[in-house]
Amino acid sequence: MTVIEASGLRKEFTVRVKSGWLRRRTRIVAAVDGIALSVERGEMVGYIGPNGAGKSTTLKMLTGVLYPSAGQVRVCGLEPVPQRTRLALRIGVVFGQRSQLWWDLPLRDSFALLRHVYAVPATEHAGRLAHCRRLLDLDAFLDVPVRQLSLGQRMRGELTAALLHGPEVLFLDEPTIGLDLVSKQAVRAFLAALGAAGDTTILLTTHDLADIERLCRRLVVIDQGRIVHDGSLDELHARYGSRRRLVVDLDEPLAAPLALPGVTVESTQANGRRITYALDGTTAAGDLVSRLVEAAALRDISVLEPDIEDVVARLYTRQAAP
């Protein structure tokens, strides 16, 4: 079942630029420029892109707080903006930089209030809360007013608050921003478990690519308002020529360079005794190693997996694949 469906989605903003003492020029800027996206029930999608790429704008259009300039969008079969309050009952939203909790109330009271606001039956509420308390370790600070919580504690509270009404779709806008390592891991483990259960659809925006590596099988990359990649992480690596690298330490430099298809020398150090090869997959690493053993005395080898940060940075700066 398709839960999120968008086509030709576009959002333009009017920007006024000073062009004289009193004169202002207006310029139309497309923050989102024709996005097509289809997400099935239970999918966990990472939605990434550089600052200003249009991630939050997309999220706002999907949740019904921003009206698209053009295009169609449906979430849970509803039109987000006109049917916003109905949609609100069926989605959960966490904005890492904003709070949906009541500042002056203890977390426990915020949750009780949400139960009434979302008209959740008492047993259902109690079940979900018990689950979150266990997985997110909430008990230690359940009675502390929200304003006194640390960022990590608050974020765990925010996640719980977004899930207590049993949303079908969970939108997370940078849920790990500013968190320490332990809190990040707690949040990721919780989301991984939620994703594994398979009945909540999750759309996650983040700048922390470790979030994506840990959590999302599908990755949508947006840049300047357009989707530049929609597929798995492996497909991204394949498409943008991310390469595994093999670093070898030799007793003596090679007499003649090796010629193997798909293998290039990235760098040589220590007078040719340390060589870094880049492999595009045409030749297996094992074959390269056996050729090296034939050619010289091999002292040490190590294989470096492609780095997601690298490939995404390349994507952002629009360096084409070689």
Next chain:
Amino acid sequence: MRGDDSLAPHATGSRAPSYRAYLALAAAGFQRYATYRQATVAAVVTNSVFGFLRFAVMLAVIDAGTRTVAGYDNRQLATFVWAGQGLIGVVLLWALPEFAERIRTGDVITDLLRPIDPMSQLLAADLGRAGYAVLTRFVVPVVVGALVFDLYAPRRQVTYALFACSTLLATLVCFSCRYLVNAAAYWLLDVRGPQTAWTLTSGIFGGLYFPVWFFPDAMAIGLIVATPFPSVIQIPLDILVERGSPAVQLGLLGVQAGWVVTLLALCRWVQRRGERKLVIQGG
């Protein structure tokens, strides 16, 4: 729904927030203010101190011959001042522009993402807050006033009921006015201007600094009927000190009710326009 202890989505079906949601929001409003006891103490002390100042000024203008001013006698005037000092806290004449701040920072989108519209959320919470204020900020200045001065006690039992209704309506009028000031942030971002205008006009034309009957009668009647300001302070106090017959009192309640309907409708309209602006232009 699956087993008790899972996060499985709620079975799709009709579900809408009921009156319980509003009661819970009101209870949260009550609790929120009850949390800050020192702030409550500071507020009632301030209101009481200013009660002495205001009453001293009023006494100075009482006509030595008739012992009345603008139709109020000494005891009515004392009640007007002291109950007025309590009423400030109940209607919350001066509040921080919190909602405007939420609009300015964009936090308002989390309000929009709830199944209840932002205005109803705030109204329910404000009524809860007013309930707490009745028990604290209203009672203390009235008791202080009663201990030190001779206050006017209503002669007709029905006055108490009318005063309670009038106070509720005054709270709604005041809420609406504050809401409109805050909602100006959808267009202005900074609401210090409207806020200052509200503080001044509500004080001068609402009966806080002095009863509106200090103005010429025609002007006073014009203010009462044609502006919402006297509905906040002047009308509830006139009802309490039994200025005019029960029929006049009922008429005053009618004026307040008219303003409540008009202003809440206006708030709703402004909120829609503001949301439209936010949702279309992106704040």
